[in-house]
Amino acid sequence: MKYRTLVGLEIHAELLTESKMFCTCSAAFGGDVNTHCCPICIGLPGTLPVINKRAIEFAIMAGLSANCKIAGKSKMDRKNYFYPDLPKAFQISQYDMPLCTDGYLEIETESGTKKIGIERIHMEEDTGKSLHTEDGSSLLNYNRCGVPLIEIVSRPDMAGADEATAFLDKLKGILEYIEVSDVKMEQGSLRCDVNVNVVTDDGRKTEIAELKNLNSFKAAAKAIEYETKRHIKALEAGENTLKETRRWDDAKSVTVSMRSKEYAHDYRYFPEPDLVEMEISGEWIERIRKELPELPQAKKDRFMKTYEIPEYDAGVIVSSKSLAAFYEEAVKLSGDAKLASNFMMTEILRRLKDMDSDISNMPFGASDFADLLKFVISGTVSNNMAKKVFREMAETGKKAEKIIEEKGMKQITDESAIEEIVDRVISENPQSVEDYRNGKDRAVGFLVGQAMKASKGKAAPQTVNRMVREKLDK
Amino acid sequence: MKIHDLTAHEAGDRLRERELSSVELTEESYKRIEAVEGRVEAFITLTKEQAMLQASAFDQAMKRGENLPDLAGIPMALKDNMCTDGILTTCGSRMLGNFVPPYDATVTRMLKESGAVIVGKTNMDEFAMGSSTENSAFKITKNPWDTERVPGGSSGGSAAAVAAGEAFYSLGSDTGGSIRQPAAFTGLVGMKPTYGRVSRYGLVAFASSLDQIGPFGKDVEDCAMVMGAISGHDSKDSTSVNRPAEDFTKGMKDGVKGMRIGIPKEFFGEGISEEVKAMVLEGAKLYESMGAVCEEISLPSAKHALSVYYILATSECSSNLARFDGARFGYRAPNYQGFKDMFIKTRSAGFGEEVKRRIMLGTYSLSSGYYDAYYNKGLKVRTLIKREFEKAFEKYDFILTPTAPSVAFQIGEKSDDPLEMYMSDICTVPVNIAGVPALSIPCGFKDGLPVGMQLIGKFFDEATLLRAAYSFEQASGVHRQRAQLAGGGENEI
Numbered sequence: 001m002k003y004r005t006l007v008g009l010e011i012h013a014e015l016l017t018e019s020k021m022f023c024t025c026s027a028a029f030g031g032d033v034n035t036h037c038c039p040i041c042i043g044l045p046g047t048l049p050v051i052n053k054r055a056i057e058f059a060i061m062a063g064l065s066a067n068c069k070i071a072g073k074s075k076m077d078r079k080n081y082f083y084p085d086l087p088k089a090f091q092i093s094q095y096d097m098p099l100c101t102d103g104y105l106e107i108e109t110e111s112g113t114k115k116i117g118i119e120r121i122h123m124e125e126d127t128g129k130s131l132h133t134e135d136g137s138s139l140l141n142y143n144r145c146g147v148p149l150i151e152i153v154s155r156p157d158m159a160g161a162d163e164a165t166a167f168l169d170k171l172k173g174i175l176e177y178i179e180v181s182d183v184k185m186e187q188g189s190l191r192c193d194v195n196v197n198v199v200t201d202d203g204r205k206t207e208i209a210e211l212k213n214l215n216s217f218k219a220a221a222k223a224i225e226y227e228t229k230r231h232i233k234a235l236e237a238g239e240n241t242l243k244e245t246r247r248w249d250d251a252k253s254v255t256v257s258m259r260s261k262e263y264a265h266d267y268r269y270f271p272e273p274d275l276v277e278m279e280i281s282g283e284w285i286e287r288i289r290k291e292l293p294e295l296p297q298a299k300k301d302r303f304m305k306t307y308e309i310p311e312y313d314a315g316v317i318v319s320s321k322s323l324a325a326f327y328e329e330a331v332k333l334s335g336d337a338k339l340a341s342n343f344m345m346t347e348i349l350r351r352l353k354d355m356d357s358d359i360s361n362m363p364f365g366a367s368d369f370a371d372l373l374k375f376v377i378s379g380t381v382s383n384n385m386a387k388k389v390f391r392e393m394a395e396t397g398k399k400a401e402k403i404i405e406e407k408g409m410k411q412i413t414d415e416s417a418i419e420e421i422v423d424r425v426i427s428e429n430p431q432s433v434e435d436y437r438n439g440k441d442r443a444v445g446f447l448v449g450q451a452m453k454a455s456k457g458k459a460a461p462q463t464v465n466r467m468v469r470e471k472l473d474k
Numbered sequence: 475m476k477i478h479d480l481t482a483h484e485a486g487d488r489l490r491e492r493e494l495s496s497v498e499l500t501e502e503s504y505k506r507i508e509a510v511e512g513r514v515e516a517f518i519t520l521t522k523e524q525a526m527l528q529a530s531a532f533d534q535a536m537k538r539g540e541n542l543p544d545l546a547g548i549p550m551a552l553k554d555n556m557c558t559d560g561i562l563t564t565c566g567s568r569m570l571g572n573f574v575p576p577y578d579a580t581v582t583r584m585l586k587e588s589g590a591v592i593v594g595k596t597n598m599d600e601f602a603m604g605s606s607t608e609n610s611a612f613k614i615t616k617n618p619w620d621t622e623r624v625p626g627g628s629s630g631g632s633a634a635a636v637a638a639g640e641a642f643y644s645l646g647s648d649t650g651g652s653i654r655q656p657a658a659f660t661g662l663v664g665m666k667p668t669y670g671r672v673s674r675y676g677l678v679a680f681a682s683s684l685d686q687i688g689p690f691g692k693d694v695e696d697c698a699m700v701m702g703a704i705s706g707h708d709s710k711d712s713t714s715v716n717r718p719a720e721d722f723t724k725g726m727k728d729g730v731k732g733m734r735i736g737i738p739k740e741f742f743g744e745g746i747s748e749e750v751k752a753m754v755l756e757g758a759k760l761y762e763s764m765g766a767v768c769e770e771i772s773l774p775s776a777k778h779a780l781s782v783y784y785i786l787a788t789s790e791c792s793s794n795l796a797r798f799d800g801a802r803f804g805y806r807a808p809n810y811q812g813f814k815d816m817f818i819k820t821r822s823a824g825f826g827e828e829v830k831r832r833i834m835l836g837t838y839s840l841s842s843g844y845y846d847a848y849y850n851k852g853l854k855v856r857t858l859i860k861r862e863f864e865k866a867f868e869k870y871d872f873i874l875t876p877t878a879p880s881v882a883f884q885i886g887e888k889s890d891d892p893l894e895m896y897m898s899d900i901c902t903v904p905v906n907i908a909g910v911p912a913l914s915i916p917c918g919f920k921d922g923l924p925v926g927m928q929l930i931g932k933f934f935d936e937a938t939l940l941r942a943a944y945s946f947e948q949a950s951g952v953h954r955q956r957a958q959l960a961g962g963g964e965n966e967i
Contacts, residue, residue: 039575039576039577042802043797043802044575044576044577044803045557045563045565045570045573045575045678045679045797045798045803046555046556046557046563046575046579046675046676046677046678046679047577047675047676048674048675048710048711048712049712050709050710050711050712051712078793080792080793080796080840082796082799082814082817083813084799084801084813087797087801087802088796088797089793089796089797089799090793090796136812138813140801140802266841266842268792268793268837268840268841268842268845269840269845270789270790270793270840270845270849273681273682273683273713273790274679274682274711274712274713275712275713276712276713
C-alpha cells in the first residue's frame with residue numbers, strides 16, 4: 001500500500017505597520033503592559049474601527065509577492081467568539097471576500113521545482129494575550145490587541161515535512177524581503193497551524209487533523225512527521241482518524257487532542273456593519289506593485305548573472321535579505337564578488353550557524369568585511385590567514401587592520417626572505433628531496449607545508465610553492 | 475409664558491437679548507427637574523455641577539461680546555447611550571451601571587463645542603431595546619401628558635425630559651423608531667437623520683447598520699438647529715458620510731406649494747387605530763390646502779420590514795453586546811469559577827429579559843446553517859425595501875404616514891407581550907431598514923394625548939422634511955400645546 005501525506009498550512013503574520021489595524025495605537029512589539037491601548041482597541045462601548053490603509057497595502061504587497069489575484073472589492077467580517085483576550089468578543093477578519101486569492105509559491109524539492117498553491121490571504125486583527133498565573137487567575141495584556149495580521153492559507157499541496165519546511169522558509173523570506181512582517185516566530189509575529197491527512201492509492205483517506213501550538217519550523221516538521229505516522233497506523237489498522245484539532249507537545253514530541261470538530265466553534269461570521277466595503281482600484285494595486293522591492297528569485301538571478309557566482313551560493317545568500325545586502329555592500333567595496341561569496345559561504349555562514357543568529361548580530365559590518373577582503377586581494381594576508389583574522393573579528397569586533405598588525409599576521413612577500421626559509425627547509429629535509437627526485441610528487445606539499453610553518457604561516461603560499469618546485473627541479 | 479415652556483430657539487433669543495443669563499436658564503431647568511422629576515423619572519444622571527460651569531462659561535463669553543453658536547448656553551439632555559467623558563453612561567442597563575467612559579462621543583464633543591449646557595443623561599430602554607422605556611434597569615419613565623402612560627421608547631427619557639420642560643431639547647437614538655415614536659407619544663418633533671449623517675462614534679451600539687442619533691425639539695426650528703450642530707463627517711466613523719455641513723433652518727420657511735406627497739396605503743392598514751389614521755389623513759388635507767399634491771402610493775415590501783428588522787437588528791446586537799462580559803468594565807457577577815463561568819453569570823445577571831431575548835434571536839439567526847435563511851435573506855429584502863423607497867422618491871418629495879399605530883399606551887399594557895410591543899414600530903422600522911431620513915411631528919390630539927405624523931424623505935434630504943414639517947406646524951399650531959404638569963420651576967417670562 002502506498003501512502004501520500006497531504007499538508008496544508010495556515011500562517012499568521014503580524015504586519016509591521018506603525019499603528020494598529022483600527023486605531024492609532026502603536027503596533028510595536030512589547031512595551032509596558034497595557035500601554036499600547038486606547039478605548040478603540042480595548043473595545044470600550046461606543047467605539048468604532050477605522051481601517052488602517054497601510055495595513056491593506058501591506059497585505060496587498062504580500063498577495064502580489066505570492067502571485068495572488070487582488071480583489072477589486074473586499075470587505076471585513078466579524079468572527080464571533082468569547083475569550084477574555086478578545087475584548088469586543090469578535091475579531092474583525094475576512095470571511096468570503098478576502099483581499100488576495102489564488103496565488104502560489106515555488107519550492108525546490110528533490111524532484112525539482114514544485115508549485116504550492118495559496119488559496120487566500122486575508123486581513124484580520126490580532127488578539128491580546130492572556131497570562132494565567134499559578135493561583136488560577138488570569139492577567140490580560142492588550143498591547144498586541146488590534147495589531148494587523150495577515151492569514152495565509154495554502155492549498156494541501158505539500159507532501160510532507162520537508163516540503164512544508166521549504167514552503168515556510170520561502171514564505172518567511174518573501175515577507176522579510178518586502179518588509180511587511182518581521183517574521184519572528186519567537187516573538188509571535190509569525191505563527192503557523194498545520195492541516196494534515198493521509199490518502200492511500202486505493203482512495204482511502206484519513207480525516208484532517210489541525211495542529212496547533214507549533215512554535216518553530218522545526219516543531220511544525222516534527223509534528224507533521226508524527227501525525228503522518230499516526231494516520232498511516234490508523235489506515236493500516238483499517239481505521240480512520242478523527243476530524244479534530246490537536247496540540248503539539250514539544251517536550252514530549254507528540255500531538256494531543258484539543259477538541260473534535262463536533263465541538264468546533266460556530267463563529268457566526270457576518271459582514272462588519274461598522275465598516276464599509278473596500279474598493280481596490282487597479283491603479284492603487286499598480287502603485288503598490290511599484291513599491292515592492294526586488295524579490296528573492298529576481299535577486300538570485302541577478303546575483304548569478306552580475307557576480308557570476310554559482311546558483312547554489314546565490315540561493316543561499318539571497319535566502320535572507322540582510323545577508324544579501326551585506327554581500328552586495330561587501331562586493332561593492334572590495335570589488336571581488338567571488339572572494340566575497342566564498343568567504344560568506346564558508347566562514348560567515350558557519351559562524352552564523354554556531355551563533356544561531358543572523359547577520360545583523362555580527363559585531364562588524366559589511367565595510368569591515370570588505371576591508372578584510374581587500375587585504376587578501378592585495379596579498380597582505382593569505383586566504384588562510386584571513387580566516388583567522390575573520391574569526392578574531394567575529395569574536396572581538398576589532399578591525400581587520402588592527403588584528404593583522406597586533407598579531408603580526410602580515411604576509412611575507414619579500415622573495416629573498418622566503419628564499420632563505422625555503423633553502424633552510426630543503427637542507428633540513430634531504431629525505432623529502434630524495435623522495436621527490438624518485439618521483440614522489442607529494443613531497444612538494446610536505447616541503448611547502450614545512451616552509452609555511454617555519455614562516456608561521458605568513459609567507460605568501462604561491463611564492464613558497466613556486467620556489468620549492470624551482471629549487472627541487474634545479 | 476413659563477420659561478420651561480419656551481422652545482430652544484426662543485430661549486436662545488432670550489439669552490442673546492440678555493433677558494436671561496444661561497445660569498438663570500439652567501437653574502430654571504433644575505428647578506423644574508426638582509419639581510416634576512419625581513413624577514416623570516426622565517433622568518438617570520443629573521450633571522448639575524458641570525452644567526452650571528458650562529452655563530457660566532457661556533455668560534462670561536456673552537459678556538466678552540463673543541459671537542456664539544445658536545445652541546450655546548441652552549440646557550439640554552443626552553440619552554444615556556451616548557458617551558460622556560467622566561460621566562456615567564449606563565445605557566439603562568445594570569451591565570453598565572458603573573460605567574464611566576474615558577472619552578466623549580462625537581455628538582457630545584460637538585455639543586460641547588457648540589456651548590451646549592448638558593443637564594443630565596436620560597433614561598432609556600436597556601441598550602435601546604424597547605418601545606416604552608419600561609425596559610430600563612433603573613426606572614420607568616412616565617409620559618408628561620399622562621403619567622399613567624409610557625412616553626414611548628427607547629428614547630423615552632429624552633422625550634419626556636423635553637415634554638416636561640426639564641430640558642429645552644435633547645438627543646435620542648433611533649434604530650427602529652426610538653426617536654420618532656416617543657416624539658409622537660409626547661407631542662414633540664423628533665428626527666431620525668439619514669444613516670451616515672450624524673456620527674455614531676461614542677453611541678453604544680445596538681444595531682450598527684440601523685442606529686442613528688437625532689434631536690427632540692418642541693418645534694421644527696429646534697430640530698433644524700440641533701441637526702445643524704450635530705451633522706457632519708467624522709473620520710472616527712467609517713459609515714459617516716462626507717458631505718458639507720448644512721444650515722437646516724435655511725429654506726425652512728419656503729412652503730410646500732407644488733410639493734408631491736406620497737401616501738403609502740400599507741401604512742394605514744390593520745393595526746393602526748382609526749383615530750390615528752383619520753388625523754394623519756387630515757394632515758394630508760392640510761398640505762393640499764397649502765398647495766401640495768397628495769397621492770396614494772404602494773410600498774409592497776414595507777410589510778416585511780418588521781421581520782427583516784428583527785433579524786438584522788438582533789443579529790447585530792448579539793455581536794455588539796458580546797463584549798459585555800465583566801472582564802474589563804461594567805458589572806461583574808460575584809462568585810465565579812474561571813472566565814467562562816464569569817461570562818455566563820455576568821451576562822445572566824447583568825442583562826434584562828428583552829436584551830437577552832434579542833441576543834438569543836440574533837445568535838440563532840447568525841448560526842451556521844441558518845445564516846442564509848435568516849440574515850442573508852434579511853439583507854436581500856432590505857435591498858428591496860430600499861429600492862422601493864428610492865423608486866417612490868423619483869416621483870414624490872416626501873412620504874406621509876402615521877408615526878405610531880396608536881397614542882401612548884398604559885404602563886404595563888404591553889410589557890407581557892413582546893410581539894405586541896414590537897408592533898409599535900411597524901410604521902417607523904421601514905425607514906431605518908432603508909436608511910432614509912424621517913421625522914415625527916404632532917398632528918393633533920386624541921383624548922388629550924398627542925398623535926404623531928411621520929414624514930419620510932430622500933437620502934440626505936432632511937431639508938425638505940424640515941421645510942414641510944415647518945409649514946404644517948405653522949398652519950396647524952399643534953406644536954404650541956404643552957403637557958400640563960404643575961408644580962415648580964414655573965417662573966414666567
